[in-house]
Amino acid sequence: MTARIEMLGVSKAFPGVRALDRVDFQVEAGEVHALMGENGAGKSTLIKIMTGALQGDAGEIRMDGRPVRIGSTGDAQALGIGTVYQEVNLVPTMSVTKNLTLGRQPKRFGLINWGGARKRARERLKRLNFGSEIDIERPLGSYSVAIQQLVAIARALEHDTRVLVLDEPTASLDAIETALLFKIVRDLKARGIAIVFITHFIDQVYEIADRISVLRNGRLVGCAPIAELPPPKMISLMLGRELEHTEERAAKAESVAKGEPILVAEGLGRRRVMAPFDLSLRAGEVVGLSGLLGSGRTEVAKLIFGAVKHDSGKLTVGGAPVSSASPGHSLHLGIAFCPEDRKAEGIFGELTVRENIILGLQTKRGWLNRLSHDEQEALAQEMIKALAIATPDADKPVGQLSGGNQQKVVLARALTAEPRILILDEPTRGIDVGAHAEVVTLIRKLCAQGLGLLVASSELDELVAVSDRIAVLRDRRKVGEIEERDINRQTIIDTIAGART
């Protein structure tokens, strides 16, 4: 049987990166094919080449056995390839009709024929066996995200659509909405449309997909029907095993961390963000947060820190319940947080290294109690030395430092607030190997000083190396906790996959 769409030996290089390396990818008619991979694996690049947004450097694309050239998104549409992107890119303030016909409104005497447009909009919705419950004159934004997602699919679907790409369509949907979407996906599948499904939710893959292709670092590392690729196998394919030699788990002396927990979260959660979870942390203990991309690592960190408000459960810090969690409150409770997204939430690019570092302590002291210039300089120099921040002087704008050094500045700032609990979200993201090892060493040192550490990381080896305990997350839910003696790559992978609890 020839595949509906077939990509053979597709390669693509960006300056400095080989995004795709001779990837083969086939989707049959009437098949839901899940495309899996961590960040930077090459999923988006592959999809963009398929939909004409990018051109491959090498390789061939065939549809129903015939070679085709997809030079633009227009070509892709003409060939019957429809795409629904992760973020609904429709106009929420416009009516459903306008959204469904935008850019291809039926015209009469050069003017838009709105009667015809409405008819066309209804037809499009009917194609999904859905639409009777929607008032197409209402603004799209007045409907739930799920309905908007369905409208986006209706828009992507022409009567001659043969391939439909769904890029994380369920990212912001709840269970009922997802079920509605899946019903429609099965419908489309029954009509012989080839569907490419991209998601971070493992369970959903096994619920809806027929086959899985796994990409890692731009290479296809596996392709099999779901029955032959159970979750543990797929996850180890996704995560790879290349870094195995890098970190040896440090043999800890008698576990220091057996005292009373300094932080307890009970049933902490927020609707649509993170299912309620329990978590505790003792002084001197490192608790790792593991899970795939989108599994809720950052969400757990932010819920505990108060950057995202919880709407269920309770949080106890140092034995006292926290009534309203907020970053300002956490600061005074002795909780500090180093965010994952350094540029967006970490550094103050215009401010100097010194100002960036002392801001933690300064905020804690309040605006009236200013640190003198000498105190600031002393503190900054101490941190620059302690964390080996490479900067000519403390008065350089932090925006001019390298990524790794910016990361250290953010960490330094968190430390100046003298926290009891430190939350690190992806502490080694985007920094080079040398700095990586330094950060790992630093984490060990901090916890030896009695700090309670919560480390969220996508790198299993990093977690294995530093954690006393690992909480494992999947699909925005805590699915397990691994005790010290059991910590290794395999147990983490098995827990993520749900093969072990």
Next chain:
Amino acid sequence: MKHSAEIRATTPSLSWLRAIAGHRAVWPIVALALILIVDGIISPGFFQIRIVEGRLFGNLIDILYRAVPTALVALGMAAVIGTKGIDLSVGSIIAIVGAVITWRIHAGDPHWVVLLIALGAGLLCGLWNGFLVAVLDIQPIIATLILMTSGRGIGLMINLLYGGTNPSFTSPLLQGLSVGHIGLVPTRLLLFASIFFVLWLLIRRTAFGLLLESVGSNPAAAKIVGINARLVIYAAYLISGFCSGWAGIVLAADTHTSDPVSIGLNIELDAILAVVIGGGSLSGGRVYLGMTLLGVLVIQALTTSILTSGLPPEYNLVVKAVVVVVVLLLQSTNLRIALYNAVSRTKR
């Protein structure tokens, strides 16, 4: 980047010059000096300062004297711009304050009470702007546009409160602050100096300035650090209202009247310009009070010198625009690098 830094390090003979050229105060000072030198050439005696009727007189004093209202407004503007905001309503705040003063004097309030009420009106305007920006999260340019357009109307309505037929007033206290002098020095210069000093204390001697700059530089990161960004932004608009309130007192007392239609017209533009000439970026993150003052002096020196040079006043705005563009170009790092590269290429 690294490469050019090495080149710089290997030519020590010029490094002090570069250090000066790199300092942010250089270009506004150069511009101010050039304007004054041109003045000195075309009108001899420009720099003369005499004592007439027991007070200082002369073009330089005149520049300082006339710069005070804009300078007051610009200080508040610098704080607001530091938070990545903008306050377009300052001229309207002046109009409201002027109207409030005349109204309360007609109502017979003691003049020191009128002074407090006038400042209260300015602060109230700041409170309103702060509410829109910090609490309702409206974009600053839109939020302050509301008071900018409605403020002058509010001023006219206040005039109606006492019939509005004769909106002029005399007040020894307020006029003393505005056009009087203490010893040889005009009182408003002393008034400005004290307000400048208080703001400098607030911004540079407490940590408020740093918090304000961090909120302007990266609001999301400021929240993560635990800064109450909302309160900081609120405070910036309050400061702007307070400064504009003082500007309103000085201007209304100077003209002896409440004229909401034209008092302080376009002052927001000069104030914003002054902040920018002073090296403040509209993208926020930095507050330079002294530099802003320098920016005001550049603008005022330019205006005064066009008037004294005998150039028809019609030329005023265009000449001003040209000079401002030149100053801003000189400050542009990109242009300086381009010029530097062009020069070093011709040397080779």
